[in-house]
Amino acid sequence: MAAQSKIKAGELIEPGDSDVVELAKRHLVQPWPYAGSVGNEARALIGEGDGIYITDGSGKRLIDGPAGMWCINVGHRREELAKVMYDQAMALSYNTPWYTMNAPSAELARRIADAAPGDLSHTFFTTGGSSAVETALRFMQFYNNVRGRPEKKLILSRGGAYHGSTYLSASLNGRPRDRDWMDGADELVVKLSSPDPFRRPKGMSIAAFSDFLVDQFRDTIARVGADRIGAFIGEPVQASGGVVVPPDGYLKRIREICRDNDILYVSDEVVTGFGRLGHVFASGDVFGIDPDMITFAKGVTSGYFPLGGVIISERLLEELRRSNHPDALFGHGLTYTSHPIGCAVALANLDLLEEGVLAHTREIAPYFQARLKTLEELPLVGEVRGLGLMACVECVADRESKDPLQLDKDVGKRIDAHCHELGLLVRPLINMCVMSPPLIITKEQVDDMVAILREGISRTMDDLRKEGVWRG
Structure with a gap:
C-alpha cells in the first residue's frame, strides 16, 4: 500500500x-x-x-x-521564461502534431535554420536528447530504404561517447560501465577509438594521434564497406565522456571522409548547442563543419521545458522528394513533437541568448x-x-x-x-x-x-x- x-x-x-x-x-x-x-x-x-x-x-x-x-x-x-510558459499554456497548451500544427514550432524552426550551418534547414522536434538522436538515426534508415540501399545502416560511434538512454541511442555509448548490464543494438554499431588526446599512446604527438584517428576511420570504412555504413555520429566535444576536446582539424577531416563515402555526418550537439561554447551551434562556428544533421536538446529551453530536435539538411529532403517512392512513409513521431509550450519557451530562451x-x-x-x-x-x-x-x-x-x-x-x-x-x-x-x-x-x-x-x-x-x- x-x-x-x-x-x-x-x-x-x-x-x-x-x-x-x-x-x-x-x-x-x-x-x-x-x-x-x-x-x-x-x-x-x-x-x-x-x-x-x-x-x-x-x-x-x-x-x-x-x-x-x-x-x-x-x-x-528567469521570470521571462516562466511568464512565456504561463502565457502559452493559457493560449494553447497542446495540439496533436499528427494532423495539426502550432505557430511557435514553425517560428522556432525558422530561427534554428537561420543559426544552423550549411544547408541545414528543417527541424523535427522531440522531447529531449535521446529521442533527438533516435530520430536522426531512424531518419538515416528511412533515407537509405527509400533510396534503395537497405543494407546501408551501420553507425560509426566512438569510445567515450554518450548519445542517450533509449535503445538505439544507448547502443552508441562508449563510456566505461554504461553497457555492462544493458542490452543494445550491437549489430548496428561499429566502435572507433576515443579522440582523447590526454590518453593517446605514450610518446605519440597530438598531431600523430589525430592522424591515427583519421587513418583508423578510413581503415574501418575500407574493412566494413562504405556501402554498409549509413552514418557517423559524434559530439563536437565529448561531454559526459569527460569533456574530451578533439585535436585541431580532426572533425573537419572526418567530415570530408564521410562526404567522400556517402556517409551521413550527425553532429550531436545536445550539450554543445545553444550557448555552451558561445554560439547557438558549435559545429560551424567553432569547428568549421557542416553536418548532414545536428541533434540538440538541453540548452534549447535552458532546461525549463523538455524539448529537443534534429535539424536535417535540405539536400537529404530534396533527394527523398525526388525519389521513386513518393508514398514511402517516415513512420516516426512523438505525442509531444513540436509542443507549443516548449517551442514558445525556446523562442524566448533564444532571445536571451542572442541579446547578450x-x-x-x-x-x-x-x-x-x-x-x-x-x-x-x-x-x-x-x-x-x-x-x-x-x-x-x-x-x-x-x-x-x-x-x-x-x-x-x-x-x-x-x-x-x-x-x-x-x-x-x-x-x-x-x-x-x-x-x-x-x-x-x-x-x-x-x-x-x-x-x-x-x-x-x-x-x-x-x-x-x-x-x-x-x-x-
Whole structure:
C-alpha cells in the first residue's frame, strides 16, 4: 500500500521536508540506479534555484556547477521564461502534431535554420536528447530504404561517447560501465577509438594521434564497406565522456571522409548547442563543419521545458522528394513533437541568448578555462581540459601511468562531497569532476567556484593519504 503523505497537490514543498525523502525511498525510481538500491534511495534534495545557485534540502546555498545537467544555460528563476510558459499554456497548451500544427514550432524552426550551418534547414522536434538522436538515426534508415540501399545502416560511434538512454541511442555509448548490464543494438554499431588526446599512446604527438584517428576511420570504412555504413555520429566535444576536446582539424577531416563515402555526418550537439561554447551551434562556428544533421536538446529551453530536435539538411529532403517512392512513409513521431509550450519557451530562451548571453559566454570562457587550469598544480590532478563553459578536472593515481582506477574509482564522489559541504555542486564521473555552470556566471563567481573546488580536491588528497591508498 502506498504511504500516506502530508504533501498536497499544488503545495510548495519545503527543501527540508523529511516526508519528501521518505516518499522518494518508497515510490521513486531514480535514473541510473544500482540493483542493490533501486527503488529504495533518496538523492540530494534540491529545493530552489536562483541565477547560478541552488538550495539543497538543508537550506545550504550551492553554486550549480553542472547547470543541472549541462542545461540551465540562462540561469535559474528567469521570470521571462516562466511568464512565456504561463502565457502559452493559457493560449494553447497542446495540439496533436499528427494532423495539426502550432505557430511557435514553425517560428522556432525558422530561427534554428537561420543559426544552423550549411544547408541545414528543417527541424523535427522531440522531447529531449535521446529521442533527438533516435530520430536522426531512424531518419538515416528511412533515407537509405527509400533510396534503395537497405543494407546501408551501420553507425560509426566512438569510445567515450554518450548519445542517450533509449535503445538505439544507448547502443552508441562508449563510456566505461554504461553497457555492462544493458542490452543494445550491437549489430548496428561499429566502435572507433576515443579522440582523447590526454590518453593517446605514450610518446605519440597530438598531431600523430589525430592522424591515427583519421587513418583508423578510413581503415574501418575500407574493412566494413562504405556501402554498409549509413552514418557517423559524434559530439563536437565529448561531454559526459569527460569533456574530451578533439585535436585541431580532426572533425573537419572526418567530415570530408564521410562526404567522400556517402556517409551521413550527425553532429550531436545536445550539450554543445545553444550557448555552451558561445554560439547557438558549435559545429560551424567553432569547428568549421557542416553536418548532414545536428541533434540538440538541453540548452534549447535552458532546461525549463523538455524539448529537443534534429535539424536535417535540405539536400537529404530534396533527394527523398525526388525519389521513386513518393508514398514511402517516415513512420516516426512523438505525442509531444513540436509542443507549443516548449517551442514558445525556446523562442524566448533564444532571445536571451542572442541579446547578450552568447557574447558574455565568449568573453568569460577564457577566464573560466584559465582559472580551472591552475588546479593542475595539485598532485592529484592529471589534467584540466575544456572549451567554452565546459571543463573536466581528471584525477589520476599518478601522472606517469595516468591510471584513474588504482586510486579510487569514486574519487570524484569524494571531491563532490567535500565541495557540497563548502558550497559547490559538481558532477562526479568516476575519477573526474565536470564543470559546466550557467552561462551567466561572473568572474567573481568563477573565482568562488575554483577556490571551493581546489579546497575540495585538497581535502580529498588528505583523506586518501590518511587511508594509505595514495602518497602523492
